[in-house]
Amino acid sequence: MSQFGHIETGSRHDLRVGRSPDAPQADDLHDEDGAFGYVHSYETGSNYDGPGPRVLLFMSGCLLRCSYCHNPDTWHLKDGTYVSAQHVIDRLGGFVPALRSLNGGLTISGGEPMVQLGFTRRILAAAKQMGLHTAIETSGFLGDHADDRYLSCLDLVLLDIKSGDPETYRKATGRELAPTLRFAERLAAIGKPVWVRFTLVPGLTDDPANVEKIAQFLAPMKNVEWVEVQPFHQLGAFKWKAMKLEYKHANTPTPTPDLVNRVLEQFRAAGCRAR
Numbered sequence: 103m104s105q106f107g108h109i110e111t112g113s114r115h116d117l118r119v120g121r122s123p124d125a126p127q128a129d130d131l132h133d134e135d136g137a138f139g140y141v142h143s144y145e146t147g148s149n150y151d152g153p154g155p156r157v158l159l160f161m162s163g164c165l166l167r168c169s170y171c172h173n174p175d176t177w178h179l180k181d182g183t184y185v186s187a188q189h190v191i192d193r194l195g196g197f198v199p200a201l202r203s204l205n206g207g208l209t210i211s212g213g214e215p216m217v218q219l220g221f222t223r224r225i226l227a228a229a230k231q232m233g234l235h236t237a238i239e240t241s242g243f244l245g246d247h248a249d250d251r252y253l254s255c256l257d258l259v260l261l262d263i264k265s266g267d268p269e270t271y272r273k274a275t276g277r278e279l280a281p282t283l284r285f286a287e288r289l290a291a292i293g294k295p296v297w298v299r300f301t302l303v304p305g306l307t308d309d310p311a312n313v314e315k316i317a318q319f320l321a322p323m324k325n326v327e328w329v330e331v332q333p334f335h336q337l338g339a340f341k342w343k344a345m346k347l348e349y350k351h352a353n354t355p356t357p358t359p360d361l362v363n364r365v366l367e368q369f370r371a372a373g374c375r376a377r
């Protein structure tokens with residue numbers, strides 16, 4: 103049994119490993135009940151991950167292996183802290199008056215929130231009951247596993263579409279693109295508000311044809327409120343080194359302003375609201 107812990111405030115950029123050595127593999131977890139789960143950390147005061155100020159909860163567990171991932175210490179459940187959903191909800195409760203007065207809310211990120219569907223659903227449902235706006239940031243890879251009840255707990259989905267070209271997606275993440283596109287189409291069909299996030303990695307995802315595929319896919323979707331272009335950065339590089347992982351982007355530059363503008367304009371030309 104994992105040691106029972108309490109979640110710590112901090113930053114997504116803090117390295118956290120080895121908190122729950124006997125945790126199962128992320129793809130082996132049975133989380134229907136969701137009373138307990140594995141959490142990396144939480145931040146308060148984010149103004150970026152949804153409308154208004156947010157409490158941001160970082161889950162452990164992810165099935166993708168993005169070559170530029172800023173937080174590889176969220177990949178495995180064993181690196182997270184094992185906590186009860188009630189503990190997280192109690193923590194969140196302390197921020198409710200401030201969040202409500204400023205029209206903020208809760209965003210669950212990761213890692214991948216849908217690895218722990220039962221656990222994150224409990225927290226999202228409790229947040230909604232407390233009158234908070236709710237969001238998850240997800241790759242959508244496990245979208246087929248989220249039932250309608252899960253989606254009903256969400257006011258917004260921050261959907262990371264890491265590439266429009268299936269081959270590039272596979273190269274960047276080690277997984278298939280199709281489940282993400284299926285999830286995007288399902289969200290569009292029910293009119294769920296979505297902000298799409300696209301990480302711009304020079305030499306990997308910046309090919310105009312790759313960007314164009316995402317832009318053309320999203321342009322007809324009225325529920326997509328924003329496409330956000332997120333420039334690659336090196337803030338997570340130290341984690342790869344500390345975890346003795348092979349990091350392919352040591353020499354990858356951050357995108358120039360010209361490149362960022364080119365990609366933004368490409369989305370806008372297709373009819374997307376991009377920033």
Ligand code: SF4
Nearest residue numbers: 164166167168171213
């Ligand atoms: S989906 Fe997110 S957490 Fe998972 S590997 Fe990719 S960047 Fe990292």
